[in-house]
Amino acid sequence: MKQTDSISTLDGGLTLVAHKHLSTGSAISSMEQSKQYIVPLQQHIGVISQALVKKGDRVLKGQMLAKPGNLISAAVHSPVSGIVCDVKQHDIPHISGNSDLCIFIENDFKDEWIERHPLADDYNQTSSSDMRKLIRDAGIVGLGGATFPASVKQTEMNIETLILNAVECEPYITCDDVLMREHAKDVLSGADIIGHIIKARQCIIAIEENKPEAIKAIQLAIDNDGTGFFKIQVIPTIYPSGGEKQLIQIITGQEVPKGRYPAELGVLCHNVATAYAIYRAVYLDEPLISRITTVTGHGVKQPQNIEVLIGTPMRSCIEHCGGYTENSEELIMGGPMMGFSLKSDSLPVVKATNCLLVTAKEENPYQQKHLPCIRCGKCVEVCPVRLLPQQLYWYASSKNIDRLIEHNIFDCIECGCCAYVCPSEIPLVQYYRYAKTTIWQQERERKSSDISRQRHESHQLRLEKQKQEREEKLRKKRELLKNKSDDNAAGTKGSDKNNKQTTIAEAVARAQAKKAERNKVNNNEDKETG
16 A cells, blocks of 8 residues: 655544444445426535526526636536526525525426537646636535635645545545545546646545545556556544645644645645546536435435435435434434534535435434533643634633634634533534624624725715815805906906096097187188288
């Protein structure tokens, strides 16, 4: 078995009962298509997708139903051919329990695909930017649970190491395990495509030691590949070693600094299921319209892994696996550590649905009211990011926001290790999630208040500017009127003076004329007398 030379250790962490055997006894099965599909427009981290279809439209399988709403967003595609029967709000599987805009498709069972043009091996002659666009248009997101748009992660270039995350450390979940067993070559092909895009120099496939069949299948595929690009790194089975930052620390010995990105260490992580989806997008021209999901737990009759179309009602998945047992109690999306309870099995499968866990009554021994914290410190010992969980609990329960921020509440990855070991059975993660939500809400309100204040100040500035402009116009108008009045007055004064002088001149002229006339008359009389 080939491995890299050495690995580092994980801070904290737990060794948990895996329960993996429940769903690995059979091959991946395919479900029969449902009559109706509900496709949410928000299945990823980032901005909601923008609908391209409306009620009454006929769509084909693989057709883009909604385009990315922004850079951090993802496209959504039709899982079947049929008619769009509605576009409306509907409950979605999310920890908030909220509803969101969904596209309802009535399946016509014709399975008519859009026209497809696979790129296949030609991707080696295709630029990185064009490949990222292809992956973006295919709607591919991180399928390990984070659902971050894959193309955005691949914008960093000349990465030293691509890490393919196949750890799958949470109990019960086995979808990545069986994927590697049955599609090892395709997973490596997807990783090679990612390596081409980011110009990586090596790819390390990180697998937990409790997956011997997957390790064997991947190693065989690596041996057949023969390029030397791929290596396997087997790591100890410790939860939560599958977290991105924790896995990077284990493999490289380096910690991703607070507020920084793995690319700054020359590393990029992708989940094996994401690599497989990228393979299908390039070699089959198939957008992300299905995924492998683990349906398991002691509350379902036939636990197994299924390939399910996005938008399929979860009830159909449970029925495909034999239905509920008599002692089934809770339906959880995800694993028992980081998953969340669902209020209904009528919710649709989404891109993030890596597991549907149905628990039995005897598996939920926790009491509704927890005991007081005894400050035993066990939560500190197991925290993988070296926080002080009990202090966070005190500040979260007292709603001391400033102290929560000082104690780095947002560094918490919500792995649940602290709550798992707490002898008082305090639901610590729920306190942390509530505290984060409160802080985010306050920050949104603060930003909204700042925007309102800025708008008010801008409005006041505009009013003041308009007032000053009006006053300036009035001032200029007054000056203009005054100047005109002065000019008229000066003109009138000059005119009166000229008129007076003219009158005098005319009077003088008349007087001189009369005098001249008298002189003439006198002269004539003198001549006659003489």
